[in-house]
Amino acid sequence: MPMIQDILTSSLRGALVGLGVEPVPERIPVERSNRPELGDWSSSVALAAAKASGRKPRDLADELAAKLRVDPPAYVSEITVAGPGFLNFKLHDRWLHDVLTEVVEKGVEGYARHDIGHGERVNVEFVSANPTGPLHVGAGRWAVYGDALCRILERCGHAIHREYYLNDRGVQMGLLAASVAAARAGQPTPEDGYQGQYIADWAAEMADDADPAVWAPQRALADIEAALGSLGVEFETWFSEKSMIASGAIDAALADLRASGLVYEKDGATWLRTTDLGLPKDEVLLKTGGEPTYLLGDIAYHRDKFTRGFTRLIDIWGADHHGHVDRLKAGVQALGHDPAELEIVLGQLVTIVKDGQVVRMGRRSGTFVELAEVVDEVGPDVARLTFLLQSIDTRQTFDLDAVVSKSMDNPVFYVQYAHARIASISRVAAEKNVPRYPLEMVDLSGLDHPRELDLLRSLGELPEVVADACRTRAPHKVATWVRELAGRFHGFYHDCYVMGEGVSHEQTQARLWLVESTRIGLAIGLDLLGVSAPDSM
RNA sequence: GCCCCUGUAGCUCAGCGGAUAGAGCGGCUGCCUUCUAAGCAGCGGGUCGCAGGUUCGAGUCCUGCCGGGGGCGCCA
Missing domain, CATH: 3.30.1360.70 (Arginyl tRNA synthetase N-terminal domain)
Known part of the structure; x- marks a missing residue:
C-alpha cells in the first residue's frame, strides 16, 4: 500500500x-x-x-x-x-522525488518486496510432462510461467519449492518402450505408439543390452531437463511416480482413502465414491488387475507433498487436464484436507504457427516443434518474455517465424536496451570523471520534466504491481509493467540529457539518481521474469 | 448436453466497477554535431461479439445467445 x-x-x-x-x-x-x-x-x-x-x-x-x-x-x-x-x-512533485529516494534506499533487494506469504511453505508443481519424448514448444509456457510465478511468490514472502512430477509409470511408459524397441528392431510402430523422429534417433542411440523400459524414460528425462535448463528453469525435486510403489506411498494413500469409508470394489476394480464429494460419477483407483490409476498415483503424490510440510500446493496444468481438477481435489478432500489448500492454475494452450500454418502438436503423431530447438535459436530471454507477456488465461499463438526472424524488434530487446543505455550512461559518467554525490546531498526538486515524472510514476507503481501479480498469479502484469517502464525511460533518454552541454551540475546529479532508480526498477522486474539485464548490447 | 477459458484497432495483445479504451507490430511522415537510432515523435485506424440486467457509473459484474479453444477415459 x-x-x-x-x-x-x-x-x-x-x-x-x-x-x-x-x-x-x-x-x-x-x-x-x-x-x-x-x-x-x-x-x-x-x-x-x-x-x-x-x-x-x-x-x-x-x-x-x-x-x-x-x-x-x-x-x-x-x-x-x-x-x-x-x-x-x-x-x-516532491511525492515522486520521495519515490526515487525510497527506490534507491531499498534497492534491488528491498524495493517492491512484500510479506504477503508470511514465510508460508508453498510447493509449486509445473511442467510435469510425461517422460515420453522431448518437450514441445508449448510446454515452455508452463515452464516460464511457473518459474516466474515462483520468483514473484518468493519476493512476496513465500518459501517456494519447485517440483516436477515424473509420470514414469503406466500405459504410456510401456508404449514408449515398445515404440523404441520396435524402431530398434526395424519393425512398425505399435498401435497407439510414438512415432516422432526422436524415436528412431533414440533407438539408434540405445546400447544393445539396454532395457528400453528403463533406458527410454531416462533418455527422455535427460532431454527434458536439458531443455528446461537452457530456459533457466530448475527444480528442487523431480518426483518419480514409480518410486511411490516401492516406497509404499501408494499403499499408504489407498489405506487412508479406505479409512475415509469412500472406497468400494466393483467389477473387479477399486473405486472412490466421489459422487459423495459432489462429482457426477465415481472414479477408479485400482484398475481391474490391481494396477493403480493415474488418479490414485496423483492423490498419493499430493498426500506426500502435504506430509513433507507444505501448507499450500500450487499445480500448474494445461487446460487439457481440466477434467482432472475436480477428481484430484476430491481425492485430497477424502484424505481430510481442505481442497482450498490445493490450488490448480489452468493455463490455456499454445497454438504454434510455422510458415503461416498451425502446427498440430502430438508426440504420437510425431509432428511437433521441440522447445529446445526454439530456445537454441532465439535464446532464453526472447523465449521467456514472449511467453510471459500474455495472460495465462488466453490462448497464445506462438508464431515461430515472427519470434525467430523478427527477433530484432522483439519487446525483449526494447526492454534490455533501456537497461543497456543506463549502464552506458554510468560508463560515460565515469570516463568523463563526472562526480557523483550521495543521494542525501542531491537536490531532486529540479526533476520536473514530464518524462522524469512519468518515470517516477511507473516506479511508484511497482510495489502494487508485484503484489497484484502475486495475488492473482499473473506474472504478465510484471512483464507489461517492465515494458512500460522501459518505454518511459526511452522517452526520458531522448528528451532529457543526463550530462553534457546545457545540463547543469544539479540536473546531472539529480538525473544520475533518477537513472539509478530506473535501473533498480528494471533489474527487479526483469529478475522476476527471469530475463537477463545486460549492460551493453 | 454439462464444465473451464476466450471474443477489445488490419495483426498480436494490455486494460484494480470509474472520467475522453491503450501498447507493440504493420502503413505513411519527421528526428542522429552531446549519454547506444535495437531509440523518439506525429498521422491514420474502435458499434470493446450480440441482447438484456445490476449500478450514480459497465470493456470490466450477472443472465441468455452467437463464434473460437479445451475438458467430461479402468490415457496421462
Whole structure:
C-alpha cells in the first residue's frame, strides 16, 4: 500500500466523519488519476457515499474538498471537484522525488518486496510432462510461467519449492518402450505408439543390452531437463511416480482413502465414491488387475507433498487436464484436507504457427516443434518474455517465424536496451570523471520534466504491481509493467540529457539518481521474469 | 448436453466497477554535431461479439445467445 494512498484515504475518512456522513464507507477508493491534467490522484467516495450522506454527489464532493483544504493532506497542493463528483488531488512533485529516494534506499533487494506469504511453505508443481519424448514448444509456457510465478511468490514472502512430477509409470511408459524397441528392431510402430523422429534417433542411440523400459524414460528425462535448463528453469525435486510403489506411498494413500469409508470394489476394480464429494460419477483407483490409476498415483503424490510440510500446493496444468481438477481435489478432500489448500492454475494452450500454418502438436503423431530447438535459436530471454507477456488465461499463438526472424524488434530487446543505455550512461559518467554525490546531498526538486515524472510514476507503481501479480498469479502484469517502464525511460533518454552541454551540475546529479532508480526498477522486474539485464548490447 | 477459458484497432495483445479504451507490430511522415537510432515523435485506424440486467457509473459484474479453444477415459 503506497503511502500516498494511505494519507489520502485517512484524510477522506476524517473529512467524512467531520461532515457527519453515516456510515462512513468501509473502503474509500483512492486511485491514481488517469487524467493527469486534472490531478495526480483521485477519489470517487463522493459518488459512492452520496446516498448515505443525503447529498448530491457533487455537493458532497464540494464539501469534502472545502473541509480538506483547511488542512491539506501531506503532499497535496490542490483539491478540485470534476465530472459527476470526482475529487482530484494535485500533488507536489516532491511525492515522486520521495519515490526515487525510497527506490534507491531499498534497492534491488528491498524495493517492491512484500510479506504477503508470511514465510508460508508453498510447493509449486509445473511442467510435469510425461517422460515420453522431448518437450514441445508449448510446454515452455508452463515452464516460464511457473518459474516466474515462483520468483514473484518468493519476493512476496513465500518459501517456494519447485517440483516436477515424473509420470514414469503406466500405459504410456510401456508404449514408449515398445515404440523404441520396435524402431530398434526395424519393425512398425505399435498401435497407439510414438512415432516422432526422436524415436528412431533414440533407438539408434540405445546400447544393445539396454532395457528400453528403463533406458527410454531416462533418455527422455535427460532431454527434458536439458531443455528446461537452457530456459533457466530448475527444480528442487523431480518426483518419480514409480518410486511411490516401492516406497509404499501408494499403499499408504489407498489405506487412508479406505479409512475415509469412500472406497468400494466393483467389477473387479477399486473405486472412490466421489459422487459423495459432489462429482457426477465415481472414479477408479485400482484398475481391474490391481494396477493403480493415474488418479490414485496423483492423490498419493499430493498426500506426500502435504506430509513433507507444505501448507499450500500450487499445480500448474494445461487446460487439457481440466477434467482432472475436480477428481484430484476430491481425492485430497477424502484424505481430510481442505481442497482450498490445493490450488490448480489452468493455463490455456499454445497454438504454434510455422510458415503461416498451425502446427498440430502430438508426440504420437510425431509432428511437433521441440522447445529446445526454439530456445537454441532465439535464446532464453526472447523465449521467456514472449511467453510471459500474455495472460495465462488466453490462448497464445506462438508464431515461430515472427519470434525467430523478427527477433530484432522483439519487446525483449526494447526492454534490455533501456537497461543497456543506463549502464552506458554510468560508463560515460565515469570516463568523463563526472562526480557523483550521495543521494542525501542531491537536490531532486529540479526533476520536473514530464518524462522524469512519468518515470517516477511507473516506479511508484511497482510495489502494487508485484503484489497484484502475486495475488492473482499473473506474472504478465510484471512483464507489461517492465515494458512500460522501459518505454518511459526511452522517452526520458531522448528528451532529457543526463550530462553534457546545457545540463547543469544539479540536473546531472539529480538525473544520475533518477537513472539509478530506473535501473533498480528494471533489474527487479526483469529478475522476476527471469530475463537477463545486460549492460551493453 | 454439462464444465473451464476466450471474443477489445488490419495483426498480436494490455486494460484494480470509474472520467475522453491503450501498447507493440504493420502503413505513411519527421528526428542522429552531446549519454547506444535495437531509440523518439506525429498521422491514420474502435458499434470493446450480440441482447438484456445490476449500478450514480459497465470493456470490466450477472443472465441468455452467437463464434473460437479445451475438458467430461479402468490415457496421462
